[in-house]
Amino acid sequence: MSREREMAMEFLGLNFMQSAQVDMESLSRSFIDEMEKGLKGELSSLFMLPTYIEAKSAIPSNRPVIALDAGGTNFRVALVVFDDEKKPLIKGFRKFPMPGVKGEVGLEEFFACIATAIGDLIPESDDIGFCFSYPTEIMENGDGRLLRFSKEINAKEVEGQMIGENLNKALLARGMNKPKNIVIVNDTVTTLLAGMSAFADRNFDSYIGFILGTGTNCCYSEKNSLITKIKGVRAQGEQVINIESGGFGRSPRGLIDREFDETTLNPGFYTFEKMISGAYLGGLFTLTLKSASRAGLFSAGTAASIDSASPFTTSDMGAFLADKEKAGSVHNLMAKEGELAIAFCIAEEIVDRAARLSAVNLASIAIKTGKGFDPLRPVLTAADGTTFYELPGLRQKTLRYIDSFLRVSHGQYMEFARVDNASLIGAAIAGLR
Secondary structure (H helix, E strand, C coil), rough: CCHHHHHHHHHHCCCCCCCHCCCCHHHHHHHHHHHHHHHHCCCCCCEEEEEECCCCCCCCCCCCCEEEECCCCEEEEEEEECCCCCCCEEEEEEEEECCCCCCCCHHHHHHHHHHCCCHHHHHHEEEEEEECCEEEECCCCEEEEEEECCCCCCHHCCCCCEEHHHHHHHHCCCCCCCCEEEEEEEEEHEEEEHHHCCCCCCCEEEEEEEEEECCCCEEEEEEEEHHCCCCCCCCCCCCEEEEEEEHHHHHHHHHHHHHHHCCCCCCCCCCHHHHCCCCHHHHHHHHHHHHHHHHHCHHHHHHHHHHHCCCCCCCHHHHHHHHCCCCCCHHCCCCCCHHHHHHHHHHHHHHHHHHHHHHHHHHHHHHHHHHCCCCCCEEEEEEEHHHHHHHCCCCHHHHHHHHHHHHHHHHCCCCEEEECCCHHHHHHHHHCC
């Protein structure tokens, strides 16, 4: 190990920021414990939200549906039709900034923006499948009440409101004749449904929907008999549970994690998400560099440059990891030879820890449900999100930790798949149910 790496790792260890300081077995037990509490309605950092959607792949053909996707930074719209072979045809696709991402918006403005975006598609279908990627309590009629925004969306008046009901109000205000049939689902649910549809010819033991982009979340299929916080549901059936895993509150946080959390829009909330997702990793990297600078790891010239630097984005960190020798925003701060190696080690360790935590998240679901022991019938994780696929090393490290922890230590098997336009396709499937 080089002297620079030794310095960086010692600094990270003293601040409890090393990836190896995460005990995967212990953390998995805590994650499962929070899952079980959430299913019972007990106090838990995991919402474990019922969706009233069964994980099945039957899709009606030649019936158009309006598909909406409200993500971390973008709002996407399309008209989707499944042909006789159940292949999705996406028409009229367009993308807009997510309301509230550039500044605060009120309740009416938020839904007016969405209604305007889909105005020309209103006559095309009576059905809307709405992928709404924020903590939302789903109702049996398919509508959903927003619990709170995450991912730095600033629209406080929308919190606590019914999404479908308010969208219908906005559409009626635009001259629509009658309310639409609106089904609200989370992006993890749409990803799961799209994965099932795309691999309908494969025999999997169970399915997980996994998002790691601007934010992070998971969903899976759970027995109704174990969801004791809801009443009147057929006990012998199953339904998809939206875990809201970004809210997991029992992951061990380092000193810099805690300092960084205080700089975010909602300190104390979604602390797990702030350790692994794209909205936060760049900022966490920036603060870690500044903390390392204060600890004397960099020269005076570099320390001054780091102190005055604007926060790096996760894309900046990714570009640095992809080629640490190439001139760029991180490279330009370093005044002396060897300092790049310290910065690179810090960035690499942040990504490695994010991969380890993501693996705990996914493996805990398989362990809890007891699925995937047959290598011919693994658990399929349909994964989506630019951070997962584009941040150098994150996907590869996550899969490696899954293999060593889930397969080697627990004897269970998991396969990963990516489905293009999963959020829109899954929203369309949900809208047609």
